[in-house]
Amino acid sequence: MGRIYDVLNSIEQYNLVRSQSASRPKKYVAVEPTTALDRLLDDKKRELEEQVSQYEEIVAELTGELETAEPVEDTFWTAAVGPEETVDLLVERLSAADSRVVMVLSTYTEQFFDIDTVGTRILDELSDALERGVEVRLLMRPELVPILPESIGQRYRESLTVDENEVVIEVPHPLKSQEVFAMIDLKDREFAGNVRAEFGPRWDAADRLTL
Incomplete structure (x- = not known):
C-alpha cells in the first residue's frame, strides 16, 4: 500500500486529486x-516559463562573457557553397559587424536585391546594422542601379559599411553566369587592408547615388 500512497501523494501535488486527511x-x-x-496544463506552462527564464539568464550571462573576451586576431577562413548557404553566410557576417560594412557589388550580385527572395534578408540585415550604429557603404556597377528596389533609397540614404579585419568574397558560378x-x-x-587599397581609387572616383 505504501507505493500506492506515494503515487497518490505525487498526483495530489499536481492538484489532480483531493484528499481527506482526517x-x-x-x-x-x-x-x-x-x-x-x-x-495540468497550467502547471506545464509554469514549468516551461521557468525554463525559458533560466535559458534567457544563461544566454545573457554567456553573451556578456563573450563580449568581454579579447578578439582573436589569427587568420581564419570559411566557405559556403550553394545559393542558400552563401546567403546564410553573408547574413551571418553582416549580423556580426559592429563597426563598418563595405560592400562592392558586381552584376553577379543581382540576386541579393531580388526583393521577393533573398534580397529582403540582406536588406533587413543591413537595416539592423545601421540601427545599431554600424557604418555601411555600397559600391556598385551602374548596371545594378535599375534593379534596386525603391526601398533602398528610403532605408539607406546615408551610406553603406564591414569591420576592418574581415572580407567576404562572392564566387560566381563558372557554368551559370547569373548564379553565385x-x-x-x-x-x-x-588582407582586408589590401582589399581596401585595391578598391580605394574606385571609391574616390564613384558618383554618389541619389534615388
Whole structure:
C-alpha cells in the first residue's frame, strides 16, 4: 500500500486529486476531468516559463562573457557553397559587424536585391546594422542601379559599411553566369587592408547615388 500512497501523494501535488486527511486510511477522490486537465496544463506552462527564464539568464550571462573576451586576431577562413548557404553566410557576417560594412557589388550580385527572395534578408540585415550604429557603404556597377528596389533609397540614404579585419568574397558560378557558386569569409587584417587599397581609387572616383 505504501507505493500506492506515494503515487497518490505525487498526483495530489499536481492538484489532480483531493484528499481527506482526517480519515484513516487517508482517502482520495479524483477532481473533475476538465479541471484536472486545466490544472495540468497550467502547471506545464509554469514549468516551461521557468525554463525559458533560466535559458534567457544563461544566454545573457554567456553573451556578456563573450563580449568581454579579447578578439582573436589569427587568420581564419570559411566557405559556403550553394545559393542558400552563401546567403546564410553573408547574413551571418553582416549580423556580426559592429563597426563598418563595405560592400562592392558586381552584376553577379543581382540576386541579393531580388526583393521577393533573398534580397529582403540582406536588406533587413543591413537595416539592423545601421540601427545599431554600424557604418555601411555600397559600391556598385551602374548596371545594378535599375534593379534596386525603391526601398533602398528610403532605408539607406546615408551610406553603406564591414569591420576592418574581415572580407567576404562572392564566387560566381563558372557554368551559370547569373548564379553565385560560393561565398568565402576570410578574417585577416592585412588582407582586408589590401582589399581596401585595391578598391580605394574606385571609391574616390564613384558618383554618389541619389534615388
